[in-house]
Amino acid sequence: MTLTYHAFADLETDTPAIDVGAPVVTRRRRTVRVPRPVRRLTGPALLLGVWALLSGTGEVSKDVLPAPWAVWSAGWHLIQDGELWHNLSASLVRVGVGLLFGIVIGTVLAIIAGSVQLGEDLIDWTVQLFKSVPHVALVPLLIMWFGIGQEPRIILIATGVAIAVYVNTYSAIRNVDRDLVEAAKSFGATRWTLVSQVVLPGSLPGFLVGLRFALASAWLSLVFAETINTNRGLGYLMSQAETLLQTDVMMFTIVTYAVIGLLSYSVVKVLEHRLLRWRTGYEGS
Amino acid sequence: MTATVLRRAVQVRRLSRSFGERIILDDVSLDIAQGEVVAMLGRSGAGKSTFLRAVGGFDREAEGVIRVPDHRAVVFQTPRLLPWQRVLANVTFGMKSADRKERGRRALAEVGLTERADAWPGTLSGGEAQRVALARALVREPELLLLDEPFGALDALTRLKMHGLLIELLRVHHPATLIVTHDVDEAIALSDRVVVLDEGHIALDARVGIARPRHREAPEFAALRRRLLGLLGVQESELEI
Numbered sequence: 349m350t351l352t353y354h355a356f357a358d359l360e361t362d363t364p365a366i367d368v369g370a371p372v373v374t375r376r377r378r379t380v381r382v383p384r385p386v387r388r389l390t391g392p393a394l395l396l397g398v399w400a401l402l403s404g405t406g407e408v409s410k411d412v413l414p415a416p417w418a419v420w421s422a423g424w425h426l427i428q429d430g431e432l433w434h435n436l437s438a439s440l441v442r443v444g445v446g447l448l449f450g451i452v453i454g455t456v457l458a459i460i461a462g463s464v465q466l467g468e469d470l471i472d473w474t475v476q477l478f479k480s481v482p483h484v485a486l487v488p489l490l491i492m493w494f495g496i497g498q499e500p501r502i503i504l505i506a507t508g509v510a511i512a513v514y515v516n517t518y519s520a521i522r523n524v525d526r527d528l529v530e531a532a533k534s535f536g537a538t539r540w541t542l543v544s545q546v547v548l549p550g551s552l553p554g555f556l557v558g559l560r561f562a563l564a565s566a567w568l569s570l571v572f573a574e575t576i577n578t579n580r581g582l583g584y585l586m587s588q589a590e591t592l593l594q595t596d597v598m599m600f601t602i603v604t605y606a607v608i609g610l611l612s613y614s615v616v617k618v619l620e621h622r623l624l625r626w627r628t629g630y631e632g633s
Numbered sequence: 634m635t636a637t638v639l640r641r642a643v644q645v646r647r648l649s650r651s652f653g654e655r656i657i658l659d660d661v662s663l664d665i666a667q668g669e670v671v672a673m674l675g676r677s678g679a680g681k682s683t684f685l686r687a688v689g690g691f692d693r694e695a696e697g698v699i700r701v702p703d704h705r706a707v708v709f710q711t712p713r714l715l716p717w718q719r720v721l722a723n724v725t726f727g728m729k730s731a732d733r734k735e736r737g738r739r740a741l742a743e744v745g746l747t748e749r750a751d752a753w754p755g756t757l758s759g760g761e762a763q764r765v766a767l768a769r770a771l772v773r774e775p776e777l778l779l780l781d782e783p784f785g786a787l788d789a790l791t792r793l794k795m796h797g798l799l800i801e802l803l804r805v806h807h808p809a810t811l812i813v814t815h816d817v818d819e820a821i822a823l824s825d826r827v828v829v830l831d832e833g834h835i836a837l838d839a840r841v842g843i844a845r846p847r848h849r850e851a852p853e854f855a856a857l858r859r860r861l862l863g864l865l866g867v868q869e870s871e872l873e874i
Contacts (some may be wrong), residue, residue: 349848531713534689535706535769537727549717626717627754 419603422596431585436604440581442573443566446502450509450562455555458514462521463547475514483507483565484572488624491576501573508565513558520554521547553627556620563612567605641700642667642777642809643688650683656853658695659833667776669724670803670810672824674817676865679830681717681813682781688811689779702777702809706770710782712762714754715767721750724769725798733772741765743802760791764798771806778803780812796822800845817861820849821854829864837864 363483397417402408403415410418426432457475483504490500524547532546574583582601589597643665650658657680665671675681687695689707714723725737741747754762763783771839772777783799784792800823803810814820820827821841829837834861862872 527709527711527713528715530691531707531709532715532726534691535727535773541727544714545718549715551718626755 368628380402404405416600419599420576423592423600423603426585426597426600432604435581435620438584439570439574439582442498442501442581443505443570446569447507447509447562447566449502450506451513451559453506454510454513454558454562455517457510458521458551459515459543461514462518462551463487463543475511475518477508479511479515483511484569487572487576487625496577498577501570504573505569508569509535509562512561512565513555516558516561517551520557523554524550552623554618556616558598559619560613560616563616564601564609565608567612571605640667641665642669642702643811644700645684645688645745646698647722648684648695648699649665649689650680650687650692650695656833658668658687660829661697661829661833661835663705663835663838665777665809665811668807668810669826670812670824671826671828672820673811673813673828673830674815674820674861674865675830677815678863680683680833681815681830685779685781685811685813694783702775704773704775705777705779706773706808707779707781708763708766708770708773708783710764711786712754714752714757714762714765718754719750720746720752720754720757720765722771723754723765726769730775734821736772737768743771743805744798759787763795767799767802772803774806775808776811778806778808782809782814783812785814785816792816792819799823815865817865818849820861821857822849826855827861829861831864837861 399413400416403410403413403418414422423432457471461471461475462468486504486507487500490503494500494503528546528550529542532542537546570581571583571586574581575587578584582604586598586601589595589601637868641664643663645661645663648658648661649656649748661680661684663671673681673684683692683695686692687697687703688699689701689705690701697807714720715726718726721734721737721741724740725733728736730736738750741750744767746761746764746768749757749761749765754765763786766783784795787795796819803823812820812823821843824841826838826840828835839857841857842853843857847854859869859872862870
């Protein structure tokens with residue numbers, strides 16, 4: 349949609365009207381429109397600039413904070429000899445499996461608690477109880493119970509994910525418009541139709557908020573999970589670098605976490621955009 | 634009463650409903666014949682909506698006997714469309730028949746919204762959304778149509794247009810209809826019979842003997858309006874501004 353907006357000041361001073369993308373009041377001076385992705389990257393770029401400046405001027409020692417280019421060359425080295433992918437893929441698998449279990453468990457529990465009174469009584473308080481415990485505190489226990497294999501790592505990630513998904517989806521289900529449910533029932537909806545066409549789509553926005561928290565939680569859990577006697581994974585890479593005092597590798601791992609975090613955030617954003625089209629009436633192109 | 638001539642579609646006997654100490658409906662009995670349009674008027678809080686909800690089967694706490702046909706459909710005060718389903722899917726919601734899409738499109742055509750079949754409800758105007766709600770009700774070919782202040786949330790101009798549309802739709806589909814409203818003109822314009830509910834009792838049950846098309850300025854229209862407004866507690870002096 350485009351709108352040509354004439355502010356009175358423009359007409360008086362004979363400034364040519366300009367086409368603006370949104371209803372923004374055009375001032376006398378023409379503003380340059382910077383594309384949104386570029387604007388969004390301004391913050392990170394600024395941070396990088398300050399970092400480079402501090403390193404370049406020798407303001408901070410490279411043992412404390414290595415220069416961006418040093419970090420990049422260390423990273424490039426890790427990429428080239430396959431070290432990064434070797435570790436990253438292991439972490440991705442853990443997060444992926446943990447997410448899968450966590451999302452399924454969290455969603456199923458939320459549906460049961462959200463639609464059946466008995467379910468709510470049995471599940472809700474129990475999950476809320478778990479919610480108040482920082483789930484990473486479970487690490488030592490999980491090791492005692494499940495040993496040092498993959499299980500405790502996946503369980504840790506899945507627990508955090510399930511809680512985040514449950515809490516948000518459950519409250520979304522509870523907040524689905526009662527009037528819509530009543531109307532649906534009046535048109536003879538079966539229980540299944542009610543759940544699949546009214547309750548679940550209605551709680552989708554809440555679920556997606558939960559998913560966003562879940563992804564953040566998954567990567568956080570991973571850091572803790574990979575402190576457990578690992579020999580592969582981003583956490584392993586990090587602790588190795590720590591032992592060898594390779595601050596550049598440590599920095600590169602942190603940057604990797606950050607980039608992945610941002611990527612998962614944008615995946616959810618894309619999902620929201622696609623699944624919640626009805627909110628804006630946006631038809632796509 | 635002509636109810637002996639026409640077959641009964643709705644039979645309500647001694648319906649009572651109270652919320653705590655407050656008695657909303659007190660032994661109300663009412664019949665609606667097949668194809669008959671009954672308008673129920675009343676001041677706010679008179680129990681109109683409570684009555685309709687009981688007849689629609691939404692209220693399990695009410696006491697009394699209610700007999701209604703199996704095929705019922707309701708149009709609520711707000712459209713209550715599912716925002717995540719497109720207009721056509723909303724119209725055919727819950728229907729199982731193989732030709733439901735075709736029937737849905739026909740119903741949309743009847744309310745003049747053929748071209749909005751694929752739109753999201755969020756993009757419709759208030760009047761359009763309520764027309765979709767009408768299509769959703771009529772596509773089921775109900776034997777009983779319940780309308781709960783269906784045009785109360787619309788602006789006056791749109792409301793007038795909706796009256797014309799509803800009269801036309803009722804003429805074609807001919808369900809037994811109960812329309813709850815507080816708009817006296819709306820009640821007279823649409824119905825065969827007007828019922829006034831006051832303090833839980835039926836204060837008036839009268840046939841609207843005005844031939845169609847009805848003119849709001851006609852003397853008999855004005856006379857009935859005056860009488861109904863009187864029953865609803867509006868003084869003669871209050872009609873003059």
